[in-house]
Amino acid sequence: MRTVAQLLASKASASNVIAPDALVLDALSQMNSVNLSYLVVKEGEAYRGLFSERDYARNVVLKGHASNNTMVREVMSVDVPVVQVDESIERCMQLMSAQRTRYLIAYEGDRFAGVITIHDLLREVINNRELVFDSATVSALVDQHEEGIF
DSSP states (O other), X not given: OOBHHHHHHHSOOOOOEEOTTSBHHHHHXXXXXXXXSEEEEEETTEEEEEEEHHHIIIIXXXXXXXXXXXXXXXXXXXXXXXXXXXXXXXXXXXXXXXXXXXXXXXXXXXXXXXXXXXXXXXXXXXXXXXXXXXXXXXXXXXXXXXXXXX
C-alpha cells in the first residue's frame, strides 16, 4: 500500500498557510480564496496548528466570538493526530476512524511535511478501487462520485 510520503508528493504544494496572529476573518477569506476547508497555522517554518471550518463553527460562532477581533491562535486546533511520512495510507484510515478526525498532520522526523485529509484518503481509495472493492461496488462508487454525492 502507498505511504504518506507518496500521497503528499501527489498533492499540489500548499498555499493554505496562515500566521497564528492573523484574524479569523482573514483566515475565512483565505480559505474561501483557496477553496479549502482548512489552513495550516505556521510561525515561520514551525507548524503551530490547524484552523478549519469546524474550528470556526465550534470555537468562534458557538462561543460568541467575533471574527474581526479574534486571532486564529485563540481558536485553532492543536491536538490533530500525527503520522510519519513512512506510514501507510491504511494506517491513516485507521487513525482517522479511531480519532474521529478529518485531518492528520504528517511529519518527516521532526519536520512538518503536510496535511492528510479525509478527502485525500477517499481519492486514494477511489484511485485504487480495484485493490479494495469488488467490481460491482466500484461501479456504484464511481456512479455516486460522478453524480456529486461525494
